[in-house]
Amino acid sequence: MRSAFLARVHDSVAVLKALYSEPSVLLPVLLSDPAPYIKAVSEAVIAKSSQPSRAIIRAHLSFLALHLLPVVPQDVVEDAFSHVFFPFLLFSKPKFRTAQAVWEIVEAAQKSAPDVGLARCESLEGCVEVMKEEERLFLSRAMTRKDESVTSAFENAEVMRKVNLAVASRMAGEYLFDIKVRLPTEWAR
Amino acid sequence: MVVASMDVNGETRAAAVQGMLRTLRESVAPDPETLVGTLGRVPHKYLR
Numbered sequence: 472m473r474s475a476f477l478a479r480v481h482d483s484v485a486v487l488k489a490l491y492s493e494p495s496v497l498l499p500v501l502l503s504d505p506a507p508y509i510k511a512v513s514e515a516v517i518a519k520s521s522q523p524s525r526a527i528i529r530a531h532l533s534f535l536a537l538h539l540l541p542v543v544p545q546d547v548v549e550d551a552f553s554h555v556f557f558p559f560l561l562f563s564k565p566k567f568r569t570a571q572a573v574w575e576i577v578e579a580a581q582k583s584a585p586d587v588g589l590a591r592c593e594s595l596e597g598c599v600e601v602m603k604e605e606e607r608l609f610l611s612r613a614m615t616r617k618d619e620s621v622t623s624a625f626e627n628a629e630v631m632r633k634v635n636l637a638v639a640s641r642m643a644g645e646y647l648f649d650i651k652v653r654l655p656t657e658w659a660r
Numbered sequence: 661m662v663v664a665s666m667d668v669n670g671e672t673r674a675a676a677v678q679g680m681l682r683t684l685r686e687s688v689a690p691d692p693e694t695l696v697g698t699l700g701r702v703p704h705k706y707l708r
Binding site for chain 2: 472475476479482483485486488489490492493496497499500
């Protein structure tokens with residue numbers, strides 16, 4: 472049955488809605504070995520050939536962030552972050568709605584489970600707050616200008632640039648920290 | 661139950677997935693008939 476569920480990860484939105492409709496029933500099946508499931512989701516959402524829709528990306532990432540990642544070890548969370556979430560986090564003109572949807576999922580997960588899962592993912596630390604602040608500043612400036620044409624702050628190239636820079640710097644900081652920790656061992660060889 | 665490699669439409673596959681989930685849910689839920697049966701085997705003195 473587990474392999475049948477894994478096969479459905481690549482299916483349509485309607486099938487994914489059914490698959491993720493009862494998290495408490497599906498979770499025990501996936502928890503026995505979450506790695507193949509995360510690999511399948513990664514393939515399903517990043518596949519260049521099929522160009523998965525935003526609804527498909529949202530279905531997979533919501534289940535992962537809100538249900539699976541809060542109950543798996545942190546190394547599995549980091550694996551899911553790198554292979555499933557990270558590719559969608561930076562904003563661009565054609566993909567800003569997807570990036571916004573993924574950040575909303577990350578925020579919801581961090582709020583619903585503040586001590587586990589994505590909330591403990593160091594690379595994401597402070598990123599949602601940076602985004603919210605940029606959004607707030609942009610919207611308040613739009614209000615001052617009485618500009619009612621603005622639908623989303625993240626549509627704006629300057630907001631995208633600032634958020635991307637802040638997120639990338641935050642994550643680069645993590646990697647620099649990793650290198651610092653590893654360097655002495657590397658040099659000792 | 662075999663659902664992999666289904667060459668059917670999405671609605672049928674969604675129904676099949678729901679069927680699998682239902683089977684799983686029922687397989688872990690306590691069976692009321694078994695509970696009645698267990699009570700039936702409780703020694704008579706505890707039922708007074």
